[in-house]
Amino acid sequence: MPAESDCTEMLDSETKAVETPEDHAEELRLWLRLLTCTTLIEGEVRGRLRQRFDVTLPRFDLMAQLDKAPDGMTLSDVSKRMMVSNGNVTGLVERLVESGHLDRRTSETDRRVQVIRLTKLGRAEFRRMAAEHETWIADLFADLSPKDVRELMRLLAKTKASAQKSAARRRP
Amino acid sequence: MPAESDCTEMLDSETKAVETPEDHAEELRLWLRLLTCTTLIEGEVRGRLRQRFDVTLPRFDLMAQLDKAPDGMTLSDVSKRMMVSNGNVTGLVERLVESGHLDRRTSETDRRVQVIRLTKLGRAEFRRMAAEHETWIADLFADLSPKDVRELMRLLAKTKASAQKSAARRRP
DNA sequence: CCGAATTGTTTTAAGCCTAAAATGTTTTCC
DNA sequence: GGAAAACATTTTAGGCTTAAAACAATTCGG
Structure with missing residues (x-):
């Protein structure tokens, strides 16, 4: 018998574990159900935002982040919070600045950084949407x-x- | 006093319910957490599929639907199951037929309908990916x-x- | 101080996604 | 039978999304 083993999960059933791979069907079903719930709710919210306010879900989500940060956020912050890519945020912000909902300025202490804030219009519209x-x-x-x-x-x-x-x- | 009221939810607290709107912060937090979990896992799966098999998540998801239907599915079926728009499926299928993973034919009994199936290659590749x-x-x-x-x-x-x-x- | 990493953002290329309109097909129901 | 409704799919227009590369500015280590 070996003096030690790193394989703590298998204990003394090495051969069995190799020959009959674990069944993870339950976790798989759980994941699919989780995904279904999210997709369902997300689709519903997306549709209502469009119908009611003619706004897209990503725009709403971005404004929601900014509403919680009165002093503004950097694009990186937003990207991390929203769990989307940097490039994604760049485009989203572009359109929201264009429509007058966001204000964007280069940080004075670090010229790499862009700080974005809700404009007065942006905040007002967001609050109205958020309540509903x-x-x-x-x-x-x-x-x-x-x-x-x-x-x-x-x-x-x-x-x-x-x-x-x-x-x-x-x-x- | 009115003889009847349709407002069954409020019972006799009409004024209060109107003046102090309900607080639904808990449900909101629950929704955000649900979304976070899904985004997190989805992103992880997406990255691993790309790195390991150079395949996108939507392609994988579509193949997963077809793997469960040996006799094939119509585009509408797929669209409903995946909870995505019809147009989305059209494009997805186009690319998967192009790459040889899917077979598509017009139904003989109803010429509106397109039936798609996994090809031998498609099935083999999917099974390999699904196991991992x-x-x-x-x-x-x-x-x-x-x-x-x-x-x-x-x-x-x-x-x-x-x-x-x-x-x-x-x-x- | 200065070159090398690091960090923040944008760009690029490709694909994903939706809503709505358009197209072609079948069914319904007078 | 034939118009109208319903259905399946595709097209369109626009926006979202990612990964990776490119660019710009700052920080770090020697």
């Missing part, structure tokens, strides 16, 4: 009890942590 | 206990039903 948006979300989740909501929050926090850990394992 | 994909998902959810997985499945099923109901309320 909140009722849509409430309605979409209406059949969940407060306890369900708490429990989902807890489990999704755990999920997020697990996924972040897994992602970090791949690119440390 | 499953391990990624397992890893991403690794910190959830079997009980967590079951509980999340249950709560997401409830969420899905609630959202579908809400969507149906808007466009009956």
Whole structure:
């Protein structure tokens, strides 16, 4: 018998583990269900934003980030928060500056940095949309009890942590 | 006092409900967390598919649908299952036929309908990718206990039903 | 101080995605 | 039978998105 083994997960069932790969069908189903829920809700919100305010979801999301930051944010900040690529933000901001919702200026202390803020118009429009948006979300989740909501929050926090850990394992 | 009221939700607190709109911050936070989880995992899967197999996530998803349907599917079927627009599927299929992964033919009984299937190549490549994909998902959810997985499945099923109901309320 | 990394943003090329209009086909129902 | 409605798909126009390369400015280490 070997004195030690790094393979802590398998204990003494090495051969079996190799010959019959684990079944991860449950996790797969969970992932598909998670994706379905998000797609469903996202599509609904997208449609309502368009119908009601003639605005796209990405524009709304970007404005939501800025509404929480009265002193503005850099493009990198926005990109990280929204979890989208840098180039994506560049284009989105371009269009929102064009339409008068955003103000963009180069930082005075670091000329690489662009700081963006909501304009008065942008903030007013966002607040108007956000109020209604909140009722849509409430309605979409209406059949969940407060306890369900708490429990989902807890489990999704755990999920997020697990996924972040897994992602970090791949690119440390 | 009015003899009757349609406003069953409010019972006898009409004025209060109007003056102090409900607080739905918890549902909003839940939605953002749900979105974060999905975006995180989706991004990870997207990156791994690209790096490992040089394939995009939408292509993989479409092939996954077809793998479950040996007799093929119509474009509408695919579009409904994937919850994306018709036009989107048209383009996706075009590229996958071009690359030899899909076979497309007009239905003989209804000339409006296009039936698509995986080719031998398409099926082989998909199976190879799917096997690895499953391990990624397992890893991403690794910190959830079997009980967590079951509980999340249950709560997401409830969420899905609630959202579908809400969507149906808007466009009956 | 100065070259080498690093950081922040934009550009590029390709593909994804949607909503709405257009096209062709089948079904419905007088 | 034939007009009208319904259906499946494609086209169109515009916007979103990414990965990777290019560019610009700052910071770091020697």
